[in-house]
Structures are given as structure tokens and as C-alpha cells.
Amino acid sequence: MTTNTRKTSIKTVLTGMALMGGMALSQTAMAQGKGLDEPFRADYKKTLAGKTVAFVPVAMGFDLAQGWFAGLKKELEPLGVNVISRDPNWSTSAGAQAVTSLISEKPDVMVVHNPDVQTYAKLLQRAEKAGIQVVQINMRSNYDSILYVGVDWVDVGELATKAVVKACQGKSNKIAIVQGALSAAASAYTLKGVENILAKNPAIQVVSSQAADWDAAKAKGITQTVLKQHPDLCGIVGFWDGMDIGTAAAIKEAGLTGKVFLATSGGGEQKGACDQVKAGSYDLNLSYDVPTQASNMASSIKWLLQNQGETGTAKGSIYTTIIPITKSNASVQGTCWKLS
Numbered sequence: 084m085t086t087n088t089r090k091t092s093i094k095t096v097l098t099g100m101a102l103m104g105g106m107a108l109s110q111t112a113m114a115q116g117k118g119l120d121e122p123f124r125a126d127y128k129k130t131l132a133g134k135t136v137a138f139v140p141v142a143m144g145f146d147l148a149q150g151w152f153a154g155l156k157k158e159l160e161p162l163g164v165n166v167i168s169r170d171p172n173w174s175t176s177a178g179a180q181a182v183t184s185l186i187s188e189k190p191d192v193m194v195v196h197n198p199d200v201q202t203y204a205k206l207l208q209r210a211e212k213a214g215i216q217v218v219q220i221n222m223r224s225n226y227d228s229i230l231y232v233g234v235d236w237v238d239v240g241e242l243a244t245k246a247v248v249k250a251c252q253g254k255s256n257k258i259a260i261v262q263g264a265l266s267a268a269a270s271a272y273t274l275k276g277v278e279n280i281l282a283k284n285p286a287i288q289v290v291s292s293q294a295a296d297w298d299a300a301k302a303k304g305i306t307q308t309v310l311k312q313h314p315d316l317c318g319i320v321g322f323w324d325g326m327d328i329g330t331a332a333a334i335k336e337a338g339l340t341g342k343v344f345l346a347t348s349g350g351g352e353q354k355g356a357c358d359q360v361k362a363g364s365y366d367l368n369l370s371y372d373v374p375t376q377a378s379n380m381a382s383s384i385k386w387l388l389q390n391q392g393e394t395g396t397a398k399g400s401i402y403t404t405i406i407p408i409t410k411s412n413a414s415v416q417g418t419c420w421k422l423s
Contacts, residue, residue: 127389128162128163130388130389131159131162131163131164131385131388131389132162132163132164133163133164133165134163134164134165134191134192134388135164135165135166135167135190135191135192136155136159136164136165136166136167136190136191136192136193136194136384137167137168137169137185137188137190137192137193137194138151138152138155138166138167138168138169138193138194139168139169139171139178139181139182139185139193139194139195139196140152140168140170140171140196140220141171141173141178141196141197141198141222142170142171142172142173143168143170143172144170144172145325146325146349146350146352146355146373146422147196147221147349147350147373148196149422150350150352150373150374150377150420150422151194151196151220151373151376151377151380152166152168153377154373154374154376154377154378154380154381155194155377155380155381155384157377157381158377158378158381158382158385159381159384159385162385164384164388167190169181169182169184169185171198173198175198175199175202178198178202178203179202179203179206182195182203182206182207182210183206185210185215186206186209186210186213186215189213189214189215190215191215191216191388192215192216192217192218192384192387192388193207193210193215193216193217193218194218194219194220194380194384195207195217195218195219195220195224196219196220196221196222197219197222197223197224197267197268198222198264198267199224199264199266199267199268200223200224200225200266200267200268200271201224201225201266202224203224203226204224204225204226205226207219207224207226207228208226211228211229216228216229216230216387216390217229217230218230218231218232218380218383218384218387219231219232219233220232220233220376220380221233221234221269221371221376222267222268222269223268224268227398228398229387229397229398229399230383230387230398230399230400230401231399231400231401232376232379232380232383232400232401232403233371233376233401233402233403234348234371234376234402234403234405235402235405236268236269236271236272236273236275236276237272237273237275237276237279238276238402238405239273239276239348239369239371239405240272240273240274240275240276240277240278240279240280240320241276241277241279241280242276242369242405242407243273243276243277243320243321243346243347243348243367243369244276244277244279244280244281244320244346245280246344246346246366246367247317247318247319247320247344247346248280248284248287248318250317250318250344250366251287251317251318251344254315254317255288255313255315255316255317256286256287256288256317257288257290257313257315257316257317258287258288258289258290258316258317258318258319258320259289259290259291259292259306259309259313259316259318259319259320260274260277260289260291260292260293260319260320260322261293261295261302261305261306261319261320261321261322261326261327261330262274262292262293262294262295262322263294263295263296263297263322263323263326264294264296264297265294267297269322269323270294270322273322273348277320290309290312290313290316291305291308291309291312291313293305295326295329295330297323297325297326298326298329299325299326299327299328299329299332300329301326301329302321302326302327302328302329302330302333303329303330303332303333304329304333305330306319306329306330306333306334307333307336307337310333310334310337310339310343314337314339316339316343317342317343317344318343318344318345318346319334319343319344319345319346320346321345321346321347321348322347322348323347323348323349324347324348324349324355324356324359324365324368325349325355327345327347327365328355328359328364330345330347331345331359331364331365335364340363340364341363344366344367345364345365345366345367346365346366346367346368346369347365347367347368347369348368348369348370348371349368349369349370349371350370350371350372350373350376351368351370351371351372351373351406351408351418351419351420352373352419352420352421352422353419353420353421353422354421354422356368356370356408356413356419357408357413357414357418357419358413358419360408360409360410360413361410361413361414365408366409367407367408367409368407368408369405369406369407369408370405370406370407370408370418370419371403371405371406372403372404372406372420373420374420375403375404376403379401379403383401406418
């Protein structure tokens with residue numbers, strides 16, 4: 084036997100003896116009714132404590148942002164993580180300034196809800212080069228950061244359009260599309276899903292496709308005009324329930340509720356989704372389930388904060404499951420969540 088082989092054998096024996104000794108101590112402790120300290124929790128808590136997560140939504144004053152922020156705080160703050168926010172209040176320039184300032188402040192993780200696909204792209208790349216791990220929520224930019232958590236907008240467009248096409252069978256086949264902001268990922272990708280379904284249904288006639296810029300008043304004005312020009316309209320594909328409350332109001336004022344099928348999407352909050360479906364304002368609301376999105380983000384952030392490697396070395400997406408809300412399930416407890 085060589086010297087190296089002898090050393091390896093001795094090391095193996097000693098390691099085995101140490102493991103056996105540890106097992107013996109554990110068995111003795113359990114036999115005596117004593118608890119055992121879980122060996123990995125201390126490092127886990129130490130790694131997370133004192134870290135900072137910064138949240139930059141398009142604005143804080145609506146259900147999506149408030150739900151995400153509350154979910155992050157609920158999951159992370161008990162672990163000693165400092166969760167902060169910067170509110171651009173729908174101003175793209177203020178949002179860019181907020182992201183720029185945070186790059187200097189260097190939080191450990193930045194959660195960003197992009198107003199469009201381009202404005203923050205280079206800033207987010209700068210942030211990750213500076214060592215900040217970037218999570219993009221629901222509306223991503225052209226820059227592929229370490230993680231995206233959010234809905235698949237192409238799926239949303241396809242599902243909404245399929246429902247409208249089905250509702251138009253035997254009717255005029257005239258539909259309208261009420262988009263959000265043209266440069267936003269949610270609008271551009273949803274429109275692609277709409278186009279995918281329309282390509283398979285050439286009989287459907289799109290009489291209007293306009294951008295309401297996420298504004299309920301604009302959505303109402305657009306819909307009022309379309310309904311005057313096309314009173315036989317059979318369906319509308321809307322791009323966000325916070326905006327489409329105006330679309331629904333125009334349909335109601337024209338006396339066409341239940342005759343013009345309205346499909347929209349949103350975060351699944353009780354008042355904005357389930358209550359509106361029950362009231363007949365929306366025929367279909369595709370929920371991307373904000374609490375689950377917040378939970379997915381928080382779990383991912385816990386993992387990222389334990390990852391001591393270089394930021395941006397591994398990238399991924401977590402697409403959230405879409406929940407179709409109709410009158411059949413709008414009254415079922417748990418279908419929607421409450422902002423309160």
C-alpha cells in the first residue's frame with residue numbers, strides 16, 4: 084500500500100467514525116427527549132438578514148402594485164429583509180430616475196415593473212453589472228435580466244380572442260380591440276396573441292383597434308365611438324380590467340350589456356375582477372393572480388439572496404398560471420383576492 088493510499092484510507096475511516104459519532108450523539112439526544120438544532124437554518128437566516136429589496140412599479144396606487152408589494156413584505160420582512168419602494172406614479176422619466184438612483188444605492192435585489200420594453204432596458208443591464216440582481220414583474224423590458232415573474236401575454240391574447248370569437252358565432256362577426264400603451268410589453272405581446280387567433284378565423288372583422296394607454300376614460304371614449312359606428316358589434320378584446328371598466332361603462336350606456344361580449348385581464352382582485360364579472364361588466368376576466376405572483380417572486384428572491392455567485396449567470400422565467408373568471412366561478416371563494 085502506498086503512502087497516499089494509506090492517508091486516503093485513514094481519512095475515510097476517520098470521516099466514517101465522525102459521522103457515526105454524530106449519529107450516535109443524535110440518537111442519544113433523541114432517546115433522552117432532547118431537541119436537535121436544524122443545521123442549515125442559521126446560515127439561511129444570516130444570509131437573508133439585513134438585505135434590501137427595492138420595488139419600482141409603474142405606480143403604487145393600484146391593485147397590482149399594492150398586491151405585489153404587500154406580498155413581498157409579508158414573505159421577506161420577517162426574515163430581516165428590508166423591502167422598500169420607489170413610486171414613479173405613472174411617469175416614465177421619474178421611473179428611470181428612480182432606477183438610476185437605486186443603482187447608486189445598491190440594493191441586493193431590484194424588482195421592476197417596466198412601463199415599456201425599451202426605457203429601462205440599459206438601466207437594468209447596468210444594475211446587474213453593478214451586482215444588483217434584477218427581477219422583472221409582469222411587464223419585462225428588452226433586457227433579459229436574471230428573472231422574469233409574470234403572465235404569458237401571448238397566452239392572454241389568445242385566450243381572450245378565442246372567447247370573443249366563440250361569442251360572435253352566428254352574429255355580426257364584428258369585433259373591436261382596446262389596447263393599452265402601444266410600447267408596453269403587456270400590450271404588444273397580447274396583441275400578438277390576438278393576431279394568432281384572428282389568423283385562424285378570417286370571418287372575424289376587426290372594426291377598431293386603438294390604444295387607450297391604460298386609461299379608463301380613453302377606453303370609454305373609444306368604445307362609445309365604435310358602438311355608435313357599429314351597433315351590431317358582437318365582442319371586444321380589452322387589455323386590462325383597470326382600463327376596461329371604461330369599456331364596460333360605454334357598453335352599459337349603449338344598452339348592450341350581455342350583447343357585446345367583453346373579455347379582459349387583470350390581477351384577480353375581488354372588486355376589479357370577480358365583482359365586475361358578477362355584475363355583468365366583464366364576460367371573461369383572465370386573472371394572473373397577483374398573490375401567487377408575489378409568492379413566486381418572494382421565493383425566488385430568497386433563493387437569489389443565498390446565491391453568492393455572479394449576477395446574471397443564470398436566467399429564467401416563471402410564467403404564472405392564468406385563471407379564467409366567468410360567472411360560473413366568480414362567486415366561488417378563493418377565485419379572487421381582496422386588496423384589504
